Amino acid sequence: MSTLSYTVTDSVTMLRRNLKHAVRYPSMTIPVVVIPVVLLLLFVYVFGNALGAGVAPGAHGHYVDYVAPGIILMATTYGSVSVAVHICSDMTEGIVNRFRTLSISRAAVLNGHVLGGVIQTLLTVVLVVGAALLTGFRPDATPLEWLATAGLLTLVIVALTMLSAAMGLRAKTVEAASNAPFPLTFLPFLGSAIVPTDSMPTAVRWFAEYQPFTPVTETLRGLLMGTAIGDSAVIAVAWCLGLTVLGFFWARSAYDRA
Amino acid sequence: MTTTRLAITATGLRKAYGEQVVLDGIDLTVAEGTVYALLGPNGAGKTTTVQILSTLAAADGGEVRVGGHDPLRDPRAVRAQIGVTGQFAAVDAMLTGEENLLLMADLHHLGRREGRRRAGELLERFGLADAAGKLPSAYSGGMRRRLDLAMTLVGEPRIIFLDEPTTGLDPRSRHAMWQIVRDLVAGGVTVFLTTQYLDEADQLADRIGVLNGGRLVAEGTAEELKRLVPGGHVRLRFADPAAYERAVRVLRGAAHDDEALTLQFPSDGSTRELKSLLDWLEAESIEAEHLTVHTPDLDDVFFALTTEAGDAPAPTGAPATTTAPLKESLR
Ligand SMILES: Nc1ncnc2c1ncn2[C@@H]1O[C@H](COP(=O)(O)OP(=O)(O)OP(=O)(O)O)[C@@H](O)[C@H]1O
Numbered sequence: 001m002s003t004l005s006y007t008v009t010d011s012v013t014m015l016r017r018n019l020k021h022a023v024r025y026p027s028m029t030i031p032v033v034v035i036p037v038v039l040l041l042l043f044v045y046v047f048g049n050a051l052g053a054g055v056a057p058g059a060h061g062h063y064v065d066y067v068a069p070g071i072i073l074m075a076t077t078y079g080s081v082s083v084a085v086h087i088c089s090d091m092t093e094g095i096v097n098r099f100r101t102l103s104i105s106r107a108a109v110l111n112g113h114v115l116g117g118v119i120q121t122l123l124t125v126v127l128v129v130g131a132a133l134l135t136g137f138r139p140d141a142t143p144l145e146w147l148a149t150a151g152l153l154t155l156v157i158v159a160l161t162m163l164s165a166a167m168g169l170r171a172k173t174v175e176a177a178s179n180a181p182f183p184l185t186f187l188p189f190l191g192s193a194i195v196p197t198d199s200m201p202t203a204v205r206w207f208a209e210y211q212p213f214t215p216v217t218e219t220l221r222g223l224l225m226g227t228a229i230g231d232s233a234v235i236a237v238a239w240c241l242g243l244t245v246l247g248f249f250w251a252r253s254a255y256d257r258a
Numbered sequence: 259m260t261t262t263r264l265a266i267t268a269t270g271l272r273k274a275y276g277e278q279v280v281l282d283g284i285d286l287t288v289a290e291g292t293v294y295a296l297l298g299p300n301g302a303g304k305t306t307t308v309q310i311l312s313t314l315a316a317a318d319g320g321e322v323r324v325g326g327h328d329p330l331r332d333p334r335a336v337r338a339q340i341g342v343t344g345q346f347a348a349v350d351a352m353l354t355g356e357e358n359l360l361l362m363a364d365l366h367h368l369g370r371r372e373g374r375r376r377a378g379e380l381l382e383r384f385g386l387a388d389a390a391g392k393l394p395s396a397y398s399g400g401m402r403r404r405l406d407l408a409m410t411l412v413g414e415p416r417i418i419f420l421d422e423p424t425t426g427l428d429p430r431s432r433h434a435m436w437q438i439v440r441d442l443v444a445g446g447v448t449v450f451l452t453t454q455y456l457d458e459a460d461q462l463a464d465r466i467g468v469l470n471g472g473r474l475v476a477e478g479t480a481e482e483l484k485r486l487v488p489g490g491h492v493r494l495r496f497a498d499p500a501a502y503e504r505a506v507r508v509l510r511g512a513a514h515d516d517e518a519l520t521l522q523f524p525s526d527g528s529t530r531e532l533k534s535l536l537d538w539l540e541a542e543s544i545e546a547e548h549l550t551v552h553t554p555d556l557d558d559v560f561f562a563l564t565t566e567a568g569d570a571p572a573p574t575g576a577p578a579t580t581t582a583p584l585k586e587s588l589r
């Protein structure tokens with residue numbers, strides 16, 4: 001077998017190990033699903049009447065149709081962030097030293113964590129979409145648009161997971177690892193996830209318009225609700241790819257040093 | 259004539275952490291199919307040495323070859339031949355014993371069938387078959403240690419590093435571990451182990467290196483090392499202070515302890531010497547309550563070689579080198 005196929009085999013082995021951990025110890029995975037669902041309920045049923053007045057898109061004008069894509073995006077941040085904690089606590093396990101003395105691909109441990117994180121986060125996103133549909137979210141997306149949505153969400157999740165993995169590897173303690181990527185979970189709030197950016201104070205608005213989550217949110221909203229996308233899609237994909245590459249090299253150098 | 263091939267060689271091995279020099283020029287050679295034991299007090303650099311040899315740490319200087327390759331320049335080639343059981347358990351706490359072994363089998367690309375076979379065989383051999391489906395947290399220390407070693411053996415390595423393999427094990431588990439090591443060596447495997455237990459080195463090792471203050475202060479077989487210290491002696495303990503007084507007066511050369519009522523002479527422990535001692539006591543009508551023979555062991559070597567720089571005080575039972583030999587005292 002070639003080096004590449006060994007890398008793939010070893011990464012899959014590490015992925016299996018990772019998923020087994022997640023299934024066996026779901027205490028990390030459950031909050032990741034619960035938090036976005038609670039936020040969804042909060043924004044739809046508690047704040048919905050006040051916030052929804054002027055922003056609701058679509059024919060029937062429900063706020064849930066505005067906020068659901070934003071909440072779905074938040075689900076990606078919560079899911080990705082938990083990888084930092086996983087990877088950091090795993091690096092303190094003795095087994096990692098054993099991995100280092102095996103003749104296996106250097107990147108396999110990292111790949112296993114990132115792949116495992118991406119799969120788990122995709123699953124939580126599916127659950128959150130389901131919850132949104134139950135609360136009255138009525139997207140008008142065609143199958144092709146759903147596919148594009150899934151593709152974009154996957155790109156976002158890969159980018160965030162890679163960054164989060166790097167932060168987890170750089171963190172000295174598990175506490176630090178859980179704090180470091182936390183700002184990522186706030187970024188959707190400072191974009192157009194909850195309310196449109198033009199309702200924000202100037203400084204925040206300026207930030208909101210140029211941060212990666214806004215074009216992603218706008219693209220999702222466009223795909224799902226048929227609002228205008230414009231050049232948001234291209235910008236969103238560029239952000240995702242850029243952050244993934246950055247995260248990859250950062251994580252790899254952090255892994256070599258850890 | 260067959261020349262012995264060397265599994266491990268190191269020359270001028272150096273390593274410092276910041277200002278602290280841990281290894282200050284170590285030379286060692288380990289022949290294939292033999293056991294090398296590295297002895298040393300806490301902090302001597304045993305783990306550091308193992309880490310360097312097993313590609314986990316980079317040396318600052320020196321030439322190292324493990325299985326014919328340089329761990330620094332060609333770690334993959336080294337890793338393909340070695341198995342490492344570190345000082346602290348390297349098992350996956352969230353996987354069962356069997357799953358841990360299967361994980362190793364997968365990482366050695368054994369294939370499903372062969373992986374299952376080898377995992378089952380190792381569980382059986384290490385007495386873990388009943389605990390195969392349990393998490394390591396439900397294992398005793400000895401079981402975890404055995405699982406740890408079993409995981410090291412999944413890939414059938416030719417060179418095995420064991421960093422303090424029996425620390426924390428009870429005597430039965432320790433003997434079981436020794437037997438495992440002997441079986442491995444019988445199969446042609448080279449074992450490099452570190453230990454703080456001198457009897458362990460004595461039992462297992464073909465060669466022993468004593469590490470202290472960053473240097474190998476002694477190296478050789480157990481017998482060679484024992485010859486380095488004049489450790490053998492006979493000790494007499496008296497119940498009756500009067501008898502003790504008399505013995506002290508007559509045996510003027512002996513080291514004596516007035517509170518414990520004991521006398522101590524250097525001796526090789528031969529029956530001839532002991533008989534003459536007993537005959538003499540009989541003839542003088544001195545009644546000693548107890549006679550103990552202390553043959554030199556690696557403890558003596560250890561204490562003699564590692565106290566200067568170390569922090570451990572010499573034991574009270576250390577041989578008194580200034581006393582005259584028994585034979586002369588009896589004359
Ligand atoms: N990563 C490290 N950074 C700084 N100092 C270290 C590091 N690893 C080891 N040392 C120091 O190097 C010295 C040797 O450590 P090492 O672990 O090799 O000793 P040891 O012989 O294995 O001891 P023990 O019997 O306690 O296991 C110690 O003084 C230790 O403090």
Ligand SMILES: [Mg+2]
Nearest residue numbers: 304305306345
């Ligand atoms: Mg050690």
